[in-house]
Amino acid sequence: MRKLRNKELNRLTVDEYKSTDKTPLVVVLDNIRSCNNIGSVFRTSDALLIEKIYLCGITATPPNNEIRKTALDAEKSVDWEYFENTEDVVAKLQKEGFKVYAIEQVEESISLPDYKPGTGEKPALVFGNEVKGVKQTVVDICDGSIEIPQFGTKHSFNISVSAGIVLWDIFQKVR
Numbered sequence: 001m002r003k004l005r006n007k008e009l010n011r012l013t014v015d016e017y018k019s020t021d022k023t024p025l026v027v028v029l030d031n032i033r034s035c036n037n038i039g040s041v042f043r044t045s046d047a048l049l050i051e052k053i054y055l056c057g058i059t060a061t062p063p064n065n066e067i068r069k070t071a072l073d074a075e076k077s078v079d080w081e082y083f084e085n086t087e088d089v090v091a092k093l094q095k096e097g098f099k100v101y102a103i104e105q106v107e108e109s110i111s112l113p114d115y116k117p118g119t120g121e122k123p124a125l126v127f128g129n130e131v132k133g134v135k136q137t138v139v140d141i142c143d144g145s146i147e148i149p150q151f152g153t154k155h156s157f158n159i160s161v162s163a164g165i166v167l168w169d170i171f172q173k174v175r
Contacts, residue, residue, distance in 0.1 A: 017077040022051040023171055026098060026124040030086040030134050031057035032159060037130065039070030040160035046074035048171045053078055054093075056086040070160075086126065086138045094143070098124040102134040102142040103166055105155070109147035112166060117174050125166060127159050 012020060027050055032038050038060055045053055055061050061082050062068070062075040083089045090100050099121050101110075117123055126142060128134030133156070139145065148157060148165055157165065 012077075014073075014077045017046070017049075020049060023049045023175055024122045025050050025167070025170060025174060026052050026054070026093060026122070027163070027167070028054045028086060028089050028093075028100075028124060028126040029056060029059045029159075030126055030138055031129045031132075032059045032127070033130050034159075035060050035064055035066030036070045037158065037160045038064075039067040039072075039075070041127070041163045042067065042071040042074040042078055042080075044160075044164050044167055045078045046071075048167055050078060050167065053080040054086075054089045055080055055082045056089055057084065086135065087141060090124075090126065090138060090141050093124045096122075098122045099143045100124045100126060100141075102126045102128070102139045102145045103148070103162055104128060104134045104139055104145050105147050106139055106145045109145040112146055112148050112169055115146050115170070115173070117170070121174075123170060123174065125170070127163055127166075130159055 027041060027045055029038065029041060041053065060067060067075055093100050101123060103125055126134050126138060148162060
C-alpha cells in the first residue's frame with residue numbers, strides 16, 4: 001500500500017466548498033476555552049460539510065493563530081458566526097426550524113446510538129465548556145439532549161473528541 005498524496009485526494013477548494021450542498025446540521029460552541037478544541041471542531045465540520053458553526057460567549061473567533069493550528073484553514077471554508085449569548089443562538093435556530101440538542105449528560109437524554117432524526121429534521125448540536133459542559137440555562141431551552149455512552153471511569157470526553165464522535169454519527173444518519 002502507498003499513502004495518497006494530498007493532490008490525489010481530490011478535495012474541494014474553499015470556493016467549491018462554499019458552493020457545495022451542506023449537511024443539514026449546525027454546531028453551537030458554548031463557551032469553549034481552548035483554541036485547539038475550536039480549531040478541531042472547524043476541521044471536523046469541514047470534513048463533514050457541516051452547514052455552520054456558532055461561536056458563543058468566551059469561545060475565540062477567527063482569525064486566530066491558535067485556532068488555525070488545528071483547523072488547518074477550515075475556519076476559512078466553514079461558515080461561522082459569533083453570538084455573545086448561547087441562549088440567543090438556540091432561540092434563533094428554533095425559530096428557523098432547527099431541533100436543538102445539548103450534547104450533555106442529563107436526565108432523559110437520548111443515547112447517541114438511539115438518536116434517529118425525524119424526517120426533514122434539521123438538528124443543531126450544542127457542545128459545552130471543557131469543565132462545566134453546556135450551561136444549564138442553555139440545556140433548559142434545548143429541545144432535547146444527546147449523550148455519548150461511556151463505560152470507563154471518566155465521566156466525559158474532550159469536546160473535540162465528542163464533536164468528532166457525534167458529528168460523524170449524525171452525519172451518517174442525516175446524509
